[in-house]
Amino acid sequence: QVRLVESGGGLVQPGGSLRLSCAASGRSFNILSMGWFRQRPGKEREFVGDIDTVGASTTYEDYVQGRFTISRDNAKNTVYLQMNDLKPDDTAVYYCTAHTSPYDLRIGRGNSWGQGTQVTVSS
Secondary structure, eight states: OOEEEEEOOEEEOTTOOEEEEEEEESSOGGGOEEEEEEEOTTSOOEEEEEEOTTSSOEEEOTTTTTTEEEEEETTTTEEEEEEOSOOGGGOEEEEEEEESOHHHHHHTSSOEEOOOEEEEEOO
């Protein structure tokens, strides 16, 4: 079982930036694909993007492509979500997630989840 703890959420103005962090423990970090989902108010949880075990490949949904960047530091067992040019529609609880299978991670099947961190984009 993987324990995931997110941090870095908060209130930001439109056009601003935030960086979320997710610290993992309990399992070898370098065998895990890592990713981020979000749940906007009144919506279902949705996939944001993921990163492979060595940080060489990332995938993003269209609505964040070019604005969000996922990275990882395997020495620190931490994955990051850098969010730039934030929009009010990005307001959501952001969840870190992990899985040994990138396919299953993207569909949310059998993932380990963090507790979530609130991001609010508002002027």
